[in-house]
Amino acid sequence: xxxxxxxxxxxxxxxxxxxxxxxxxxxxxxxxxxxxxxxxxxxxxxxxxxxxxxxxxxxxxxxxxxxxxxxxxxxxxxxxxxxxxxxxxxxxxxxxxxxxxxxxxxxxxxxxxxxxxxxxxxxxxxxxxxxxxxxxxxxxxxxxx
Numbered sequence: 001x002x003x004x005x006x007x008x009x010x011x012x013x014x015x016x017x018x019x020x021x022x023x024x025x026x027x028x029x030x031x032x033x034x035x036x037x038x039x040x041x042x043x044x045x046x047x048x049x050x051x052x053x054x055x056x057x058x059x060x061x062x063x064x065x066x067x068x069x070x071x072x073x074x075x076x077x078x079x080x081x082x083x084x085x086x087x088x089x090x091x092x093x094x095x096x097x098x099x100x101x102x103x104x105x106x107x108x109x110x111x112x113x114x115x116x117x118x119x120x121x122x123x124x125x126x127x128x129x130x131x132x133x134x135x136x137x138x139x140x141x142x143x144x145x
Contacts, residue, residue, distance in 0.1 A: 002028040003133055006056035008040040008073065009033060009091075010065050014114070018060070021125040026133055032056065037068030041076055044083055056086055057138050060128070061108075063092040063099055071102055078107040085139040087132065 005022070009015045015033050022029055032054065034040035040061070043053045059077065063070035070090065077083045087109040092099070095113045103111050112128070115121050132138075 002030045003057040003138070004030040004032060004054045005133070006040065006043060006059045007031055007033045008037065008059065008061045008065065008070070010035050010062065014062075017118075017121065018125060021122050022129055025126050025129045029129075029133065030054065035066075037065040037070065037073040039067075040065075040073050041068070044077065044086075045080070058132050059086055059088040060091045061088055063090060063094055063103070071099075071106060074103065074106045074108055087136070087138060089128065089132065091128075 003026075007015060007018055009018065012035075015035070019031050019033070022031060032043065034043050040059075042048055043050045044056075044059075046053050061070050061073060065073070070092065074088060074090070077086065077088055084107075088107075089110040089112060090103045090108045091112050091114060093114050093116075100111050110132075112124060115124060
């Protein structure tokens, strides 16, 4: 069964590049994209038009998002007993010590800074696939404790 990744990213260019690199590395991957924090939470909680959205195996979360920032999204994910076991990787341009500390205080599983150089960003995405989607053992779907 293919793994589902929720990418929460407001930059269409970064979302497109992430999709291309991850699918090029792992063609069985199912990537769902939310363009803001509110949409991400609707997808995760299967609210409204997202009632049949798949539960992701991994979340890639940007911090700088419209409607609801990444820290607020992360806090709600990790406070929800049905979502808190989904590994959540912060994937952002911010290298601010305050952002890093707050993300880990909110129980992010990993914090990665997006490099500005295209080839370095592609290598980072391939590394995410190699570790999180190939080597790491992820919680089974529906596990809530």
